[in-house]
Amino acid sequence: MNDPSAPAGAFAGESIGGSGFATPGIVSAQDVSGYMDAAETLASGNAGKLASGLSCDPALQGDAMCAKQFVEGFGRRAYRRRLTPAEVADLLQVFTEAGALPGNVTFTDKLQLLVRAILQSPQFLYHWELGLSAPHVTNGAIRLTPYEVASRLSYFLWSSMPDEELLGAAEANRLGTPSSLAAEVTRMLQDPKARDTVTSFHSQWLRLDNVLRITKDPTTYPLFNDALRRDMKAENAAFVNHVLLDSDAKLATLLGATFSFVNEPLAKLYGVAGVTGTGLRKVALDASERAGILTQTALLSTTANAYEASLILRGQLLREQFLCQPLAPPPAVVPPLPALAPGQSLRERSKAHMTNASCKVCHELIDPIGYGFGNYDAIGAYRTTEAGKAIDASGSISGLDGSDQSFNGPAELAALLSNSNQVKNCIAKQWFRFAFRRAELPEDAPSLSSAFDAFEKADYDIRTLLSALAQSPSFSYRSLAPGELSQ
Amino acid sequence: MKFQRRNFLAAFGASAAFLPILEAERLEAVTLGTAKRLILMAWPNGVIPEYFWPQGGWPTADATSFTINTGEQSVLKPLIPHQQDILIAGGLRYENQTAGQGHASLPMMFTGVEGASIDGTISDGVPLSAGGPSVDMYVADHIANTSPLAFHSLQLQALKHNGNDRFCSFRGTTIGGLPNAPEPEADPTKLFAKLFGVGQFADPASLERLRLERKSVFDYVGRNLESLGSRMGTDDKAKIQAHIQAIRDVEGQLAGLVASCTKPDAPDPAQDYLNAAYTPLIPTIHKLQADMVVAAMACDLTRVASLLWADSSNGGYSFFWLGNDFVTGRDADNAGSGGPLRQHHEIAHHAHESPENLRRKNLVDQWFFSQFAYILEKLKAVKEGSGTMLDNSAVLCANVFAEGGSHSITDLPWVLGGSLGGYFKTGRYLRYTGGKAGEQASHVGLLKALANGMGAQGDAFGDPKFGGEHASLRA
Numbered sequence: 021m022n023d024p025s026a027p028a029g030a031f032a033g034e035s036i037g038g039s040g041f042a043t044p045g046i047v048s049a050q051d052v053s054g055y056m057d058a059a060e061t062l063a064s065g066n067a068g069k070l071a072s073g074l075s076c077d078p079a080l081q082g083d084a085m086c087a088k089q090f091v092e093g094f095g096r097r098a099y100r101r102r103l104t105p106a107e108v109a110d111l112l113q114v115f116t117e118a119g120a121l122p123g124n125v126t127f128t129d130k131l132q133l134l135v136r137a138i139l140q141s142p143q144f145l146y147h148w149e150l151g152l153s154a155p156h157v158t159n160g161a162i163r164l165t166p167y168e169v170a171s172r173l174s175y176f177l178w179s180s181m182p183d184e185e186l187l188g189a190a191e192a193n194r195l196g197t198p199s200s201l202a203a204e205v206t207r208m209l210q211d212p213k214a215r216d217t218v219t220s221f222h223s224q225w226l227r228l229d230n231v232l233r234i235t236k237d238p239t240t241y242p243l244f245n246d247a248l249r250r251d252m253k254a255e256n257a258a259f260v261n262h263v264l265l266d267s268d269a270k271l272a273t274l275l276g277a278t279f280s281f282v283n284e285p286l287a288k289l290y291g292v293a294g295v296t297g298t299g300l301r302k303v304a305l306d307a308s309e310r311a312g313i314l315t316q317t318a319l320l321s322t323t324a325n326a327y328e329a330s331l332i333l334r335g336q337l338l339r340e341q342f343l344c345q346p347l348a349p350p351p352a353v354v355p356p357l358p359a360l361a362p363g364q365s366l367r368e369r370s371k372a373h374m375t376n377a378s379c380k381v382c383h384e385l386i387d388p389i390g391y392g393f394g395n396y397d398a399i400g401a402y403r404t405t406e407a408g409k410a411i412d413a414s415g416s417i418s419g420l421d422g423s424d425q426s427f428n429g430p431a432e433l434a435a436l437l438s439n440s441n442q443v444k445n446c447i448a449k450q451w452f453r454f455a456f457r458r459a460e461l462p463e464d465a466p467s468l469s470s471a472f473d474a475f476e477k478a479d480y481d482i483r484t485l486l487s488a489l490a491q492s493p494s495f496s497y498r499s500l501a502p503g504e505l506s507q
Numbered sequence: 508m509k510f511q512r513r514n515f516l517a518a519f520g521a522s523a524a525f526l527p528i529l530e531a532e533r534l535e536a537v538t539l540g541t542a543k544r545l546i547l548m549a550w551p552n553g554v555i556p557e558y559f560w561p562q563g564g565w566p567t568a569d570a571t572s573f574t575i576n577t578g579e580q581s582v583l584k585p586l587i588p589h590q591q592d593i594l595i596a597g598g599l600r601y602e603n604q605t606a607g608q609g610h611a612s613l614p615m616m617f618t619g620v621e622g623a624s625i626d627g628t629i630s631d632g633v634p635l636s637a638g639g640p641s642v643d644m645y646v647a648d649h650i651a652n653t654s655p656l657a658f659h660s661l662q663l664q665a666l667k668h669n670g671n672d673r674f675c676s677f678r679g680t681t682i683g684g685l686p687n688a689p690e691p692e693a694d695p696t697k698l699f700a701k702l703f704g705v706g707q708f709a710d711p712a713s714l715e716r717l718r719l720e721r722k723s724v725f726d727y728v729g730r731n732l733e734s735l736g737s738r739m740g741t742d743d744k745a746k747i748q749a750h751i752q753a754i755r756d757v758e759g760q761l762a763g764l765v766a767s768c769t770k771p772d773a774p775d776p777a778q779d780y781l782n783a784a785y786t787p788l789i790p791t792i793h794k795l796q797a798d799m800v801v802a803a804m805a806c807d808l809t810r811v812a813s814l815l816w817a818d819s820s821n822g823g824y825s826f827f828w829l830g831n832d833f834v835t836g837r838d839a840d841n842a843g844s845g846g847p848l849r850q851h852h853e854i855a856h857h858a859h860e861s862p863e864n865l866r867r868k869n870l871v872d873q874w875f876f877s878q879f880a881y882i883l884e885k886l887k888a889v890k891e892g893s894g895t896m897l898d899n900s901a902v903l904c905a906n907v908f909a910e911g912g913s914h915s916i917t918d919l920p921w922v923l924g925g926s927l928g929g930y931f932k933t934g935r936y937l938r939y940t941g942g943k944a945g946e947q948a949s950h951v952g953l954l955k956a957l958a959n960g961m962g963a964q965g966d967a968f969g970d971p972k973f974g975g976e977h978a979s980l981r982a
Contacts, residue, residue, distance in 0.1 A: 046682055046749045048689040049659065049756040053701065056721065056757065114727050121719055123712065133720055137727045142735055142750070150738055235785060237847040326847035349632025501740025 041224050041454050047145075059139035063132040070131040078127050087115045090131055091138075099143040100174075100182050101167035102191065104152065111137065147171060149498055154507045160463075161497040162506075166190035169496050173204060176455045176490065178213035179220060198491040205487040209265060218264050219257040221454050225341055226313065228256055230322040237327045241399050243289060244321075251286050251300075252318035252400075258300050259316065264482055271447060271480040275314060276434040278307040289317060289401050309395070309402045311434035314338075320393070320400030329398045331366050332383070335390030342437055343420070344446035347382055365406045367391055384418060391415035392433045438480075448472050448485055455489050463499065467492035543928055543961050544804050544900040546882065547617060547643050549675040550816035550875050551610060552855035553911035554920045558582050558869045561595065561936050573936035580869035585877040586922065591934040592883060592897060593924050594980065598940050600917040600947040602973050603638075609914030613672050613819040613907045614686065617641035619951040619969015626684030629672045630819040636686040637677035642954040642968060644678050647811040649963035651759065658809035659756040663698065663796050664691035665789060665816050667781045672819035678749065683742035687749060691815060694781055695774040695795040702803050703770040725758050769805070771798040784823035785848050793878050801885040805896060810961075816875065819907055821851040829870055832863070855911035868911065876922075879904040883924045900925040901957055917947050923980075930960035932982040940977050952977035 063070075071078070076086035091111045095103045103111075114137050118130040138144055148168070155162040164172070170190035174182040182190070186204065194200050208214060223229050231252050236244040258281035263274050280290070281302055287295035290310075292303050313319060323333035339345050360369055370390070373383035392415035395402055404411060415433070416426040421442050427433045437443045448471055452460055460468060467489075474488035475481070489495060500506055559582045561573040575583045575590060586593055603621045604612055611633035615622050619642070622635035629635060640648070647660035662676045674688035681687055692698050729751060736747030774780065774795050783789055793816070800812045817823055825848040826833040834848050851871060858868035879902070886897035902924040909915045926933045941948020951973035958965030959976055966975065 045690070046685050046687055046746055047753050048749075049753040050690040050692060052750070052753045052757045056724075059724075110727065110730070114723055117723055118720070122716055133723065136720070137724045140724055140728050142728065142732045142747070146735075148735065150735065154738065233784075235847055349628070501743060503741030503744065504739060 041457060055140050055145065056136075059136040062139065063135040066135075067128050067132055070135065071128050083127055083130070084112070084116075086127070087112060087130065087134070091115070091134060094135065095138055096187065097181065098138045099141075100171045100187065101165075107143070147175065154505055155500070157500055157506045161493075161499060164496055164498060166193050166195045169195045169201075172495060173201070173208065173490060177205065177208045177217055177486070178211065179217050180213055183211075196496075201490050201495075202487050205490050209483060209486070214265060215257075215261050218261050221451070222256060222260045222313070223253070224454070225450050226256075226319055226337065227322060227341075228253060228318045231318045234322060235326055236321075236398060240327055241397075243285065244399050248285050248289075248399075251283060251298075252316075252321060254300060255281050255286055256313065256316055256318045259313065262302070263312075269481045269483040271444065271482060272434075272438040273312065274482070275312045275438045276431070277312040278310055279304050280310070280316060286317065289399065291402065306402075307431060308429070311430040314434055314437075315393075315396065315400070315430050317400035320396045321398065323393075324398035327398065328360070329366060329393070329396060331370055331390030331393060332386055333390075334393040335386035335388070338389045338417075338437075339385055341450070342443050342446055343417075344442075344449055345385070347385065350382070360407070363407050363409070365394070365409060365411070367394055367412060388416045388418065389433075392427060392430060395429070444475065444480060445472060447482075448475055448489075451482075451485055452489060452494075455486075456494065464494045467494035542807060542810060542899060544810045544896070545643055545646055545812075545927075545957060545961055546800065546804075546900065546902045547641075547675070547813040548816065548879060548882075548902070548904045549613065549616060549813070549907060550905075551613070551819050551821050551907040552851055553906055553908050553914070554582055554872045555858060555865065555868060556910060556918065556920075559872070559920050560597065571935050580866055580873070582869055582872040582920075583876055583922070584873055585880040586883075589880060589883050589924065592887075592926070593922055594931055594933045595922050595936040596940045596953055596977075596980065597918065597936065597938055598947055599919045599921060599950045599953060601919070602949040603951065603970070604916060609908050609916070610672070610819040611635065612916060613675055614677065616905060616907060616950070617643060617675055617813070617954060618677060619954055619973060620680075621970070623681040624684070625671060625681050625686055627671050630670070636671060636674070636681055637688070638680045639677070639969065640679050641675065641677045641813070642957050643676050643811050643813050645968050646958055646961045646963045647809075649958075649961070650810055651756075655759050656807060656809050657759060658702070658803065659759060660689075660811035661698075661800060661803065661809055661813070662689050662691040663800070663812065663814045664693045664818075665792050665796065665814070666784055666818070666821075666823045667693035668818045668823070670818060673815070675815045676813040678752070682745040682749060685746075689753075691813075695792055695799070696776060696780065698796070698799055699771075699773050702799055702808060703773075722758070725754055729754055769802060771795075771802040785825045785850070787827035789824055790828055794881070797878070797882045797885060801882065801889065801896070804900075805889045816878070817851065822853075824851040825849060826851075826854075826867075826871055826874065829867075829874060833867055833871070858911055876904065879922065879924065886925065897925045899928050901927040901931065901960060903953075903957065919950060921950075921953070923953075926982065927957075927960040929982055931956070931980050937979055940979055941974075948977060949973045953980065956980045 070090070074086055074089060076089045078086045088108065091108050092103060095107070095111065099107075111134060115130050115134055118133045119125055121129075142148075149164055151165055151168075167187075167190045170182045170186045173195075174180060174186055185207070189195055189200070189204065195204065232249050238244070259277070260274070262281070263269060263277065267273060279302055281300040282290055282292060282295055283298050283300050284296050286300075287293070287303070290303075290305060292305070295301065295303060309315070319337070320329070320334070323337050324330050336347060340347060358369070358372075360366070370383070370387050373379040373387055392413050394406065394411040394413045395404065397403055413430075414426065414428040416424055417436065418424045420436070421440050425436055427436050448468065449460060452464070452468055452471070471485060471488040471492050475485040478484035558576070558580050561575050561583065573595075575581060575587050577584065577587070583595075601612060601615065603618065604615050610630035614629060614635065614637040618637045618639050620639035623638035624634050625636040627634065643660060650656065651659050660676070662674075664673055671686060673691055674686055676688060676691070678687045678689065692701070732747050732751050732754075736744050736751075739747065772795075778788060778791070780788065780792055783792055796814060800814070803809050804812070833854075836849065849867075854864070854867050854871055857864045859865065882902060883897060886900055886902070887895045889896035891899055903921065904924070905921045906919065909918050909920060923931065923933075925931075939946070939948070941952065951969045952975060955965035955968050955976040958968045
């Protein structure tokens with residue numbers, strides 16, 4: 021309803037599932053109360069618009085006729101498909117019964133009740149991929165209805181419901197071919213709604229929302245405050261949207277760009293002169309100091325502790341999120357690292373990990389990548405010395421594409437990652453998980469591989485990857501759930 | 508299962524004369540003071556045994572005349588005024604968990620079965636959550652089926668947290684890899700609105716209209732859930748059933764509103780309760796939540812509640828109110844912790860490093876027991892029949908594990924308050940809760956006793972292999 025008060029923002033939190041991206045939990049009583057409150061707030065807050073939006077006049081055509089028009093129109097948007105006659109009849113029954121409520125009941129009161137019912141209904145709240153009757157299984161798969169494909173597209177690219185054009189395409193059965201899906205993806209990525217989705221993917225993938233929660237020691241980092249936290253998030257959002265939607269969308273740009281978007285406080289952190297005010301603008305950065313998303317302030321701040329940077333957290337993020345190699349959690353009782361000795365660098369202290377066999381097992385996968393980030397303090401500012409000594413930013417990635425590969429500093433690291441098959445495959449997988457809100461299964465292998473081929477042919481253009489995922493078989497088919505009956 | 512519901516007495520505008528039989532019995536039960544209540548509290552990071560157990564050491568015998576240490580660092584000191592109303596159950600251990608689960612014990616601590624795997628992890632990367640209902644939910648389901656109240660139960664959390672270790676109360680085993688747990692409420696303002704808000708204290712005519720409108724909507728939603736759910740696979744069907752159950756719970760809230768309720772003080776709308784980590788706001792939240800739980804029970808809006816103090820490791824409490832050295836002076840080397848301030852988890856891990864660290868650990872634990880003592884006091888302040896509401900309640904103050912540094916899960920430092928209408932014999936310190944010298948007894952035996960004491964068929968709770976109710980607890 022485009023309500024600026026956004027009452028639905030009050031819903032209970034999501035859990036982080038096995039795919040690494042947010043997955044909704046099970047609906048609890050608190051959620052039901054939340055849906056109820058939001059639906060009631062939206063209905064009463066928009067009461068005036070409900071009747072005036074109708075082309076039907078209850079005084080002339082009767083309440084029932086106008087209610088039917090309302091149910092069919094609003095219901096179609098909310099349920100992302102045309103309602104069945106039985107569904108229309110059921111809602112009209114709610115409308116009719118509302119006439120028996122005690123007190124004065126106006127036509128608008130009854131429309132409000134319909135809005136509340138529709139917004140709390142499972143057809144609105146859930147992604148239904150059940151068709152309208154028990155499904156046909158062909159070659160182990162069930163083809164989704166055009167409406168269901170439209171919903172998948174819309175929640176993938178917009179995190180929101182289909183618009184009129186997309187619903188129209190579903191209604192006319194125009195989402196059945198790869199080329200028609202590709203055309204929709206192109207159109208949808210040009211819509212401003214795609215920007216929130218691009219932001220959300222990167223926030224979840226790189227765990228950047230933590231920047232709003234972490235604390236920094238105020239004596240060591242006096243610049244770090246609430247405004248700067250939000251600026252850091254905004255910097256990443258501006259950058260990823262620019263690269264993916266307004267620029268060449270190349271993976272190499274995402275990882276290696278030597279520009280970013282800064283305002284005055286961020287410019288101070290980056291050491292860029294001449295930027296004033298709170299608005300963000302695109303600036304060139306020193307190519308020897310910065311490389312795309314890898315060296316942005318939000319990422320570097322969240323992969324750091326309160327007093328000091330953390331080579332471990334940075335190495336871990338790269339290993340897990342760019343190489344798709346999740347690490348086992350540390351044992352339950354790990355003694356804390358000793359305090360930094362005077363004149364000791366983070367890199368020197370982490371050497372202890374390599375002398376203890378049980379630490380080394382994991383840390384040899386983590387720490388040598390983290391070494392490449394030695395030049396950034398706990399809020400992402402560039403430094404050339406630590407503990408009075410020049411920083412050694414040479415590192416290595418073990419087992420990258422099957423061999424150990426070394427690099428020196430973030431620019432070389434970015435080049436290494438951008439050229440790695442393993443990394444490119446991992447990025448494709450991350451987008452798959454985001455698009456489908458689940459981890460990939462063995463039966464998704466052909467879809468992933470066709471999407472990767474398209475990604476490769478386009479010289480790793482991420483927009484092409486998104487389009488290829490939408491055109492893949494996994495996007496238009498599903499399998500029969502255990503316990504589900506088919507025809 | 509049919510969706511159309513029983514018990515919409517308010518929706519039909521019934522006066523007291525038309526109350527269904529069960530409803531009349533319920534009101535009578537409250538008037539006569541026979542309604543029983545169950546409150547569970549969970550908090551993490553263990554205790555230092557020497558400063559916890561009475562008589563300054565490990566329990567040596569069942570004692571009816573035991574002495575709580577009076578020293579400055581005595582963890583149970585806040586319970587001295589309540590000694591006759593508590594039962595210290597020594598020698599309990601988790602048998603539904605493997606050793607070393609530590610922080611990750613949280614989801615299993617109030618259940619009687621082993622954990623089930625989830626799609627995601629608990630603290631310490633353990634991918635397990637509850638494999639069955641927790642005892643509070645088990646009891647609340649029983650109450651909902653026999654004499655439903657406005658609120659099936661309450662689940663509160665003192666500090667907003669999004670991880671999978673934000674739950675100690677579970678409806679049942681996991682569904683499709685997700686914990687089957689109600690979202691705990693962390694916002695005192697929302698809790699107040701829900702329990703004592705405008706809706707419930709509105710004029711009768713508009714309240715009546717609101718109830719009827721909501722009933723109509725819920726009936727519609729329920730019909731649709733049932734018909735769509737019937738076509739789904741097993742996991743999804745279970746999710747839909749959970750949604751239907753949640754609607755019933757909320758629907759029930761519309762019915763059982765009691766006019767003579769005394770509202771507690773409302774939370775301050777200017778406070779940012781949801782961002783209370785590392786702030787001095789925590790004790791205010793504890794007090795607001797305790798006051799509201801006790802008031803809701805005094806009004807018989809609900810009889811079952813759980814309070815989770817933070818989460819399974821609690822890196823978010825910095826104890827400003829215990830003194831400046833509890834907050835600042837943190838060791839800079841504790842990599843991985845979120846804040847620049849000393850906090851609960853860190854204080855527990857460093858307890859043995861110096862006398863100052865040990866003192867901080869003990870005083871922090873003592874403070875948690877003062878929070879338990881506060882609830883006992885509030886319950887005692889409500890007169891019921893010839894006694895107090897505490898006499899009709901069981902309040903379990905339970906740490907997630909036993910000893911802070913080692914994360915052990917034997918000799919759990921659990922204390923029970925209230926006799927649950929004479930079901931438990933309080934004023935005792937039990938050495939062998941399981942009845943056998945030198946053996947640890949399953950914590951499930953205590954949970955079963957809680958369920959039985961609440962009249963909810965405790966013998967059917969949990970996996971039978973963990974044994975029966977511990978008779979030693981009984982009066």
